[in-house]
Amino acid sequence: MMRVYHMTEQSYSPAWKGDQHLRVSLPNNACDPQTAADLFHRYYDEWLLADDLGLDIMINEHHATATCMSSVAVVPLAILARQTKRARLLVLGYPLGNRIDPLRIAEELATVDVISRGRLEMGFVKGVPYELPVSNLNPVQLMDRFWESHDFIIKALSSHGEPFNWEGEFFHYRHVNVWPRAYQDPHPPVWITTASKNNAKQIAARGYVMATMGTGYASKGTYDAYKQQRREMGEVEPGLDRFAYLGLVAVGSNEAEARRRGEFIAEYPRSSSRVHAPFANPPGFLSVDDNVRLLKAGSGRLGRLVTKDGRVISSSKGSVQDLMDAGMMFCGTPDQVYQQIVDFSNAIGGFGHFLAMMQAGFLSHEETVDSMTLFAKEVLPRLQNYHYTPHEAPAVAAE
Amino acid sequence: MEPPTASNPPIQGEAARSLSIAGLKVELIRKGVGRPILFLHPESGIDLTAPVLDLLAENAEVIVPMHPGFGSSEIPSSMSTIDDVAYFYLDFLEALDLRDVIIVGVSLGAWIAAEMAIKSTNRLSHLVLANAVGIKVGDRETRDIADIFALTEQQFSKLAFHDPATGERDLASLSDDALRNIARNREASARFGWNPYMHDPKLRGRLHRIDIPTLFLWGESDQIVKPEYGRTFCSGVPGARFELIEKAGHFPHLEQPDIFAGRVISFINESGQSQLSRRSPILSQELA
Numbered sequence: 001m002m003r004v005y006h007m008t009e010q011s012y013s014p015a016w017k018g019d020q021h022l023r024v025s026l027p028n029n030a031c032d033p034q035t036a037a038d039l040f041h042r043y044y045d046e047w048l049l050a051d052d053l054g055l056d057i058m059i060n061e062h063h064a065t066a067t068c069m070s071s072v073a074v075v076p077l078a079i080l081a082r083q084t085k086r087a088r089l090l091v092l093g094y095p096l097g098n099r100i101d102p103l104r105i106a107e108e109l110a111t112v113d114v115i116s117r118g119r120l121e122m123g124f125v126k127g128v129p130y131e132l133p134v135s136n137l138n139p140v141q142l143m144d145r146f147w148e149s150h151d152f153i154i155k156a157l158s159s160h161g162e163p164f165n166w167e168g169e170f171f172h173y174r175h176v177n178v179w180p181r182a183y184q185d186p187h188p189p190v191w192i193t194t195a196s197k198n199n200a201k202q203i204a205a206r207g208y209v210m211a212t213m214g215t216g217y218a219s220k221g222t223y224d225a226y227k228q229q230r231r232e233m234g235e236v237e238p239g240l241d242r243f244a245y246l247g248l249v250a251v252g253s254n255e256a257e258a259r260r261r262g263e264f265i266a267e268y269p270r271s272s273s274r275v276h277a278p279f280a281n282p283p284g285f286l287s288v289d290d291n292v293r294l295l296k297a298g299s300g301r302l303g304r305l306v307t308k309d310g311r312v313i314s315s316s317k318g319s320v321q322d323l324m325d326a327g328m329m330f331c332g333t334p335d336q337v338y339q340q341i342v343d344f345s346n347a348i349g350g351f352g353h354f355l356a357m358m359q360a361g362f363l364s365h366e367e368t369v370d371s372m373t374l375f376a377k378e379v380l381p382r383l384q385n386y387h388y389t390p391h392e393a394p395a396v397a398a399e
Numbered sequence: 400m401e402p403p404t405a406s407n408p409p410i411q412g413e414a415a416r417s418l419s420i421a422g423l424k425v426e427l428i429r430k431g432v433g434r435p436i437l438f439l440h441p442e443s444g445i446d447l448t449a450p451v452l453d454l455l456a457e458n459a460e461v462i463v464p465m466h467p468g469f470g471s472s473e474i475p476s477s478m479s480t481i482d483d484v485a486y487f488y489l490d491f492l493e494a495l496d497l498r499d500v501i502i503v504g505v506s507l508g509a510w511i512a513a514e515m516a517i518k519s520t521n522r523l524s525h526l527v528l529a530n531a532v533g534i535k536v537g538d539r540e541t542r543d544i545a546d547i548f549a550l551t552e553q554q555f556s557k558l559a560f561h562d563p564a565t566g567e568r569d570l571a572s573l574s575d576d577a578l579r580n581i582a583r584n585r586e587a588s589a590r591f592g593w594n595p596y597m598h599d600p601k602l603r604g605r606l607h608r609i610d611i612p613t614l615f616l617w618g619e620s621d622q623i624v625k626p627e628y629g630r631t632f633c634s635g636v637p638g639a640r641f642e643l644i645e646k647a648g649h650f651p652h653l654e655q656p657d658i659f660a661g662r663v664i665s666f667i668n669e670s671g672q673s674q675l676s677r678r679s680p681i682l683s684q685e686l687a
Contacts, residue, residue: 133549140590144476278549283589291582295570 001240002345002352002383005090006050006372007058008359009068009268010043010076012036016066016271023065023130023275036069042365044079046358049369051084053376058090058246058355060125064134067272074108081116089116092191092211092355093123096153097146098135102171103178105149106156110182118183123191123211124150126199129285130275140284145170152176158186191244197225204229204238209353211244214269214315216305216327219245223349240352240388245345248329249356250363251337251374261371262320262331267361269315269323273303308347330356334378341379342386350388417471418464420491425472427464431456434524434667436501437488438463439508441530441650442547442588444470444580451652454660459501459667464491466511468587470580481507481533481591481599485514492522499524501667505652506530506624507588507597513636516613517605525670526609527663528632529616530649532592532624534603536631544597545623548589558622559649606635612670613639616662618647618654640666 015030016022047057059076062068070076073091080089089112094105113120126146132139148168155164156178163177182188191209194200200222203210210226212219223243230238248265252258273280281294303315307325315328323329327348330340345351358375359368417426428447436459438445438452445452447463455461466484468474478484488511492500500523504512510533512526536543545558556566570578613636617629626643633641642662647654 136594138589138593140586140593141476141479276549277551282548283585283593288579288582288586291585292575292578295573295578295581296575 005058056088090121095127096149097142102149122188200225243351244353246355264363439504441506451656561620618651
């Protein structure tokens with residue numbers, strides 16, 4: 001069984017010109033509000049179509065960037081909680097270490113869960129480094145804040161008795177009492193993203209859904225770490241529904257059409273990392289050991305992916321074929337895309353949630369609708385019957 | 400609470416060693432003989448073979464610790480502000496039973512020195528604050544201190560040095576230990592200085608408590624914190640004096656080590672404690 005979530009970053013692609021930096025420093029005079037409104041409406045139309053087509057929905061947020069206009073994830077969540085009928089609504093997610101008020105997060109999530117009648121999937125993320133110069137929250141101790149915020153939110157959502165007290169290292173409240181209470185009991189399912197084995201173990205210890213985002217075959221290391229942790233806790237094999245993977249998707253009725261769509265979508269990884277270099281690695285975001293490796297090797301290590309046959313490619317400069325070989329993009333006819341997803345899933349350890357960026361870069365509304373419809377009609381029914389069949393994967397260590 | 404204690408008191412000499420103060424192990428060296436100078440390094444750390452340390456050691460005993468989290472000094476997760484570091488160094492002086500100490504601090508090190516002196520000058524005799532950060536001077540929309548975390552290495556060198564070539568370094572030629580120090584120093588600087596950015600909003604209003612002779616030295620070409628910021632900082636410390644150092648930027652101890660050390664030594668020699676009352680002017684008035 002595999003569920004598939006339609007995802008778009010709601011980019012403001014009209015501002016992607018030349019090779020200018022798109023994050024943190026691009027003034028918003030490059031944003032025309034009327035164009036932004038048109039784009040938002042179109043992206044919501046695509047999510048409503050996903051609901052009609054039997055797909056689920058994924059939402060994210062980023063800040064001060066033309067790559068993603070969704071700066072407050074609760075806005076699309078709130079709109080879609082009311083406007084959609086059946087789709088699961090995955091937010092992946094709330095950048096917990098980047099938020100000063102976890103009580104507000106618990107209130108937002110509980111409200112969305114109630115309005116959607118229990119369709120919320122509650123994802124928490126470390127977030128990308130570029131957010132910290134904007135939020136001005138300290139990159140040092142980011143994950144310490146993340147986990148305290150997490151602990152608080154889980155308690156706030158699952159407490160139904162007397163208001164409780166919280167005086168932690170980072171957050172202080174004296175009368176915590178979330179109204180309305182969440183629809184799902186004790187709280188919506190928790191998802192956390194990771195690219196590291198250590199985090200994978202922490203996620204596994206709590207039995208949460210672990211998501212890896214475009215990390216290709218290196219994901220196998222984190223999947224293995226998750227399974228190892230569960231085995232140590234006495235579980236033979238965690239279900240496929242504990243694993244999620246995000247990839248780019250372009251489907252066409254023939255290969256040429258799919259490749260053309262893939263080219264438009266590949267503009268997303270090509271533009272996504274265009275940022276003034278110091279913002280890509282604020283102090284404390286990476287470990288000291290990782291920074292020593294970067295100082296030795298240069299920043300070229302960032303955004304590096306390894307293909308199935310061991311080739312190193314750059315996610316920001318690679319061709320569509322490179323991205324496909326690296327398990328970052330799934331592109332072709334419905335038959336081809338189905339086979340690519342299944343092969344990849346089997347290679348990294350098997351996932352039950354596929355997060356499909358079917359709109360990204362310069363892909364138009366019409367082409368997105370066609371790609372989504374082909375996927376939903378011809379690929380989705382087969383993925384719903386997916387069974388994990390392990391097969392030989394290349395030896396690529398998770399970083 | 401027990402008073403802070405030092406284990407393994409260091410033997411004087413040039414070798415780098417470590418010392419545990421109240422359970423926290425820090426790297427330090429002591430060199431020279433004479434009155435104690437506590438040298439508090441800037442956010443970039445300090446090379447323990449820097450000429451300025453030897454020049455100072457010709458006239459004094461120079462004690463150069465690596466701040467908690469910098470170099471190979473430990474840091475507990477509870478330590479997150481310069482205020483914490485200042486209390487640590489007050490414990491440090493007590494544990495080593497140092498008296499009549501001259502503190503020489505550069506940039507972030509000068510911020511630590513000022514935070515110590517507003518708490519207690521009991522064990523201090525003089526302060527030398529060079530290209531200090533630590534206070535808010537301008538209005539809320541003016542960034543007083545250049546955002547070093549938003550600069551490439553080349554951009555930083557251009558603003559920080561009179562001669563930007565002084566700041567050039569070949570990372571490929573450095574040892575793993577040296578690279579590790581660079582990474583740790585950068586992380587520790589952010590831990591203490593990310594937000595509020597490189598200052599303590601409370602510090603300026605407390606500077607009047609500093610009741611020992613204080614000299615501000617300022618590399619004239621500094622574009623990270625400009626001399627005007629330094630003059631304002633200086634005006635908050637009773638009786639303090641401000642001196643520019645030519646042909647130097649944010650790190651005058653590196654670009655003009657002879658002049659820097661010479662100014663420190665002559666300041667110590669010219670001004671005894673008698674020049675300033677040990678009591679703050681405000682308190683004196685109240686008692687009068």
